[in-house]
Amino acid sequence: MAKKYDFLYKLLLIGDSGVGKTCLIIRFAEDNFNSTYISTIGIDFKVKTIDVDGKKVKLQVWDTAGQERFKTITTAYYRGPWWGIILVYDITDEKSYENIQNWMKSIKENASAGVSQMLLGNKCDIEAKRKVPKETGEKLANDHGIRFFETSAKSSINVDESFLALASDILQRSSKKSGGTGREVKITSSTEKKSSKCVLL
Numbered sequence: 001m002a003k004k005y006d007f008l009y010k011l012l013l014i015g016d017s018g019v020g021k022t023c024l025i026i027r028f029a030e031d032n033f034n035s036t037y038i039s040t041i042g043i044d045f046k047v048k049t050i051d052v053d054g055k056k057v058k059l060q061v062w063d064t065a066g067q068e069r070f071k072t073i074t075t076a077y078y079r080g081p082w083w084g085i086i087l088v089y090d091i092t093d094e095k096s097y098e099n100i101q102n103w104m105k106s107i108k109e110n111a112s113a114g115v116s117q118m119l120l121g122n123k124c125d126i127e128a129k130r131k132v133p134k135e136t137g138e139k140l141a142n143d144h145g146i147r148f149f150e151t152s153a154k155s156s157i158n159v160d161e162s163f164l165a166l167a168s169d170i171l172q173r174s175s176k177k178s179g180g181t182g183r184e185v186k187i188t189s190s191t192e193k194k195s196s197k198c199v200l201l
């Protein structure tokens with residue numbers, strides 16, 4: 001039987017409780033949104049296979065609990081075989097932005113050095129309640145040399161774009177590592193969707 005993908009990249013989402021990590025993953029993997037808030041317990045993942053410049057890239061996107069009481073569990077996961085870590089804050093919640101510094105520190109202390117990172121300012125559909133200017137998020141990302149997007153899981157703004165941009169960075173990085181050209185990649189379509197859940201208590 002033919003292999004269904006060329007590359008498998010594991011991505012991890014982290015950020016404060018309630019910033020929209022689960023919703024971003026559901027929007028990306030299932031193109032769906034539910035406004036009912038059920039806080040994540042432990043960690044779970046969804047997968048989606050996307051086409052990146054003719055290569056089938058399977059993204060396994062892991063969701064972590066933002067609540068402080070699950071910190072020991074989620075921190076333990078940083079040491080996993082991640083290709084990318086996505087930091088998320090809520091543009092209407094200043095505290096969630098300030099905490100990004102702590103999440104970054106935690107990555108530095110626990111994750112492997114070469115992991116690609118990306119910063120997302122979520123809930124950009126609620127402009128009236130904005131507390132964190134776009135430029136502030138942009139500057140933080142620039143200072144750390146990582147990508148930045150403002151997203152909305154609810155209105156489907158920049159969700160696919162951000163995941164695809166990260167996948168494209170990782171593909172370029174891995175092709176450079178293996179002696180490839182590191183060429184510009186074009187993202188065209190998405191295919192496979194699947195989800196799984198693994199709860200740790």
Ligand SMILES: Nc1nc2c(ncn2[C@@H]2O[C@H](COP(=O)(O)OP(=O)(O)OP(=O)(O)O)[C@@H](O)[C@H]2O)c(=O)[nH]1
Binds near residue numbers: 018038065066
């Ligand atoms: N307006 C708006 N609401 C959103 C958006 N994304 C998520 N929400 C809402 O924010 C709340 C929290 O979303 P979750 O995705 O569960 O947040 P989380 O970061 O996974 O939270 P934890 O599991 O506790 O870490 C829910 O009520 C969502 O409906 C968005 O883009 N816009």
